[in-house]
Amino acid sequence: xxxxxxxxxxxxxxxxxxxxxxxxxxxxxxxxxxxxxxxxxxxxxxxxxxxxxxxxxxxxxxxxxxxxxxxxxxxxxxxxxxxxxxxxxxxxxxxxxxxxxxxxxxxxxxxxxxxxxxxxxxxxxxxxxxxxxxxxxxxxxxxxxxxxxxxxxxxxxxxxxxxxxxxxxxxxxxxxxxxxxxxxxxxxxxxxxxxxxxxxxxxxxx
Amino acid sequence: xxxxxxxxxxxxxxxxxxxxxxxxxxxxxxxxxxxxxxxxxxxxxxxxxxxxxxxxxxxxxxxxxxxxxxxxxxxxxxxxxxxxxxxxxxxxxxxxxxxxxxxxxxxxxxxxxxxxxxxxxxxxxxxxxxxxxxxxxxxxxxxxxxxxxxxxxxxxxxxxxxxxxxxxxxxxxxxxxxxxxxxxxxxxxxxxxxxxxxxxxxxxxxxxxxxxxxxxxxxxxxxxxxxxxxxxxxxxxxxxxxxxxxxxxxxxxxx
Numbered sequence: 001x002x003x004x005x006x007x008x009x010x011x012x013x014x015x016x017x018x019x020x021x022x023x024x025x026x027x028x029x030x031x032x033x034x035x036x037x038x039x040x041x042x043x044x045x046x047x048x049x050x051x052x053x054x055x056x057x058x059x060x061x062x063x064x065x066x067x068x069x070x071x072x073x074x075x076x077x078x079x080x081x082x083x084x085x086x087x088x089x090x091x092x093x094x095x096x097x098x099x100x101x102x103x104x105x106x107x108x109x110x111x112x113x114x115x116x117x118x119x120x121x122x123x124x125x126x127x128x129x130x131x132x133x134x135x136x137x138x139x140x141x142x143x144x145x146x147x148x149x150x151x152x153x154x155x156x157x158x159x160x161x162x163x164x165x166x167x168x169x170x171x172x173x174x175x176x177x178x179x180x181x182x183x184x185x186x187x188x189x190x191x192x193x194x195x196x197x198x199x200x201x202x203x204x205x206x
Numbered sequence: 207x208x209x210x211x212x213x214x215x216x217x218x219x220x221x222x223x224x225x226x227x228x229x230x231x232x233x234x235x236x237x238x239x240x241x242x243x244x245x246x247x248x249x250x251x252x253x254x255x256x257x258x259x260x261x262x263x264x265x266x267x268x269x270x271x272x273x274x275x276x277x278x279x280x281x282x283x284x285x286x287x288x289x290x291x292x293x294x295x296x297x298x299x300x301x302x303x304x305x306x307x308x309x310x311x312x313x314x315x316x317x318x319x320x321x322x323x324x325x326x327x328x329x330x331x332x333x334x335x336x337x338x339x340x341x342x343x344x345x346x347x348x349x350x351x352x353x354x355x356x357x358x359x360x361x362x363x364x365x366x367x368x369x370x371x372x373x374x375x376x377x378x379x380x381x382x383x384x385x386x387x388x389x390x391x392x393x394x395x396x397x398x399x400x401x402x403x404x405x406x407x408x409x410x411x412x413x414x415x416x417x418x419x420x421x422x423x424x425x426x427x428x429x430x431x432x433x434x435x436x437x438x439x440x441x442x443x444x445x446x447x448x449x450x451x452x453x454x455x456x457x458x459x460x461x
Contacts, residue, residue: 098307107408110401146327168250168397177399 012065012080019129020058020086022162027051027093028123028187031115034097038108048097055090059083073134078201085194089123094186101151103176111160112177113143115153115184122149122191129198136205143195153188157181213237213327216254216263218245219289221312228229228260228316233354235320245273248280253391257330258285259322262312263301272301278305285326291320342377345423345438348417350378358419368393369412376426385433409434 028047034044062083066072072079096116099105129142160181164174215232219225220243232239238255245266251259259277263270278286288301291312298309307326310319342349348357354370356363365373371393376384386405390398398405411427416425427435 107402107404107406109399110403163400166397166399169399170394170396173396173399173402 012202013062013074014130015080016058016062016065017086017130017133018127020055020083021130023051023054023058024089024093024191025120025123025127026084027055027090028116028120030096030202031093032113032120035100035108035112035116038100038105045101046099048094052094054091055087059192074201074205078197078204082194082197083192085197088190089187089194092183092190093119096183096187099176099180099183103180105176105180109160109177111156111163112180112184114156115160115181115188117155118149118153119184119188119191122146122153122188125149126191126194129147129195133198133201136202139198139202143199145147146191146195147206150188150192153185157185213257213323214241214255215239215258215260215323216251218242218259218265220244220265221262224289224312224316228319229342231316231320235346241256245269248276249391251277251281254395256281256284258287258290259325260287260319262290263288263442264290274306275304282409283330285323285330287319287323287326287378289314344377344380344436345425345440346420347423347425354417361419362417363419365412365415369408369415372408373436375414376434379401380436382419383429383433383435387433389433405433434437 028049030044030048034041034048035045062079066076066079066083087131125142125145129139129146132139141169161178213235215237217225217228217239221243225241226434229239229241243265261274263274266273274286274288277284286306287310288306289312293309295313301309303455305328307323310322342352346358347363349370350357351374354365354367356365356370356373372389375389375392387398389405390396390402393408394404409428413426416423423438424439424441425436425438427437429435
């Protein structure tokens with residue numbers, strides 16, 4: 001049975017979340033491309049920075065609208081939480097791209113490429129899920145898949161860090177890559193937190 | 207320390223107080239150093255590209271004499287200074303006769319240890335035959351260790367230091383396949399982390415630079431899943447100039 005509402009609800013939030021999902025996916029794909037072609041694709045860092053700025057704009061727009069809307073289509077804390085997580089995904093993605101240049105990385109590590117592929121796959125799921133958010137149904141498969149991807153990211157990241165501590169590896173390589181692996185893992189973790197918030201929204205609204 | 211050139215030193219010693227004080231002075235002198243708490247495989251010492259080794263045989267255990275003998279025999283360019291406590295005349299004579307360059311008794315002042323290492327290294331450098339820096343010629347390429355650069359018809363290939371070291375290593379072992387891990391260890395001086403693509407990236411850069419200056423030749427061949435082999439060959443349909451040689455050879459006289 002359709003839910004009745006006595007007050008108008010601003011549906012623009014859903015459009016802004018779709019934008020945020022597409023933006024996170026765009027940034028993740030750029031990072032994946034950049035790491036695969038490193039050091040020849042350093043210019044993509046500028047595009048990732050633009051995506052990060054676009055993410056800030058979307059988050060700001062959501063928060064501004066949240067403060068000026070009397071009745072929201074979903075709980076305020078969920079809107080705020082989801083907006084923050086979507087912003088975090090792009091922030092961590094940009095941070096990883098930035099570290100590649102800041103740390104003067106000579107060449108990529110295979111595990112970094114594997115992590116960015118997991119990040120892209122998780123962002124694809126998230127972007128699709130956000131596209132269907134306004135209906136509050138058939139979203140289980142997205143967060144189940146994101147949870148699986150997050151576990152895969154954890155495994156890759158743990159193995160990658162462990163491999164850095166083999167005997168005789170340059171300590172500078174260890175310091176640089178340990179940081180980058182951690183940031184990539186944070187980005188993947190943020191996709192899972194976003195998926196958990198979506199799961200909560202669906203439970204409350206179905 | 208008065209040496210003009212940087213010294214790459216490894217210290218095998220478990221005396222943390224001595225090693226700490228020594229490290230401060232070594233850093234102040236602008237040397238590069240590695241502290242090793244125990245004996246490491248000979249190939250690891252080779253990869254570190256050391257000028258000198260300061261070693262306390264007490265750390266090496268029962269195999270200490272054999273280890274020292276192998277180092278001195280197989281790394282003739284490495285200056286070896288022993289710094290140990292409570293040695294007998296027989297031990298000191300034995301050590302010096304099997305190839306150790308100098309022997310210091312503990313306790314010793316770290317400045318004296320540095321001065322002795324410097325003296326040993328200086329003597330090594332003076333004794334190095336000049337012919338060693340003679341160029342290698344391969345295809346159209348002239349690889350000159352004395353200038354850390356490669357040239358084609360007198361024009362520089364504009365290699366960075368690391369690209370040059372990679373090229374020189376591959377060329378020295380011309381015709382033999384070198385594994386990625388071995389290349390990394392020799393050029394970077396460390397063990398290669400699993401998944402590190404540095405060797406592939408630097409080989410790619412090197413190929414691009416070589417192709418720019420010497421487009422009619424291929425120099426580096428990929429052995430998938432293993433590594434790389436240096437073997438200059440004219441590109442398909444390219445007729446090499448008479449002066450160009452496929453055979454790698456060393457020119458005896460330094461320029």
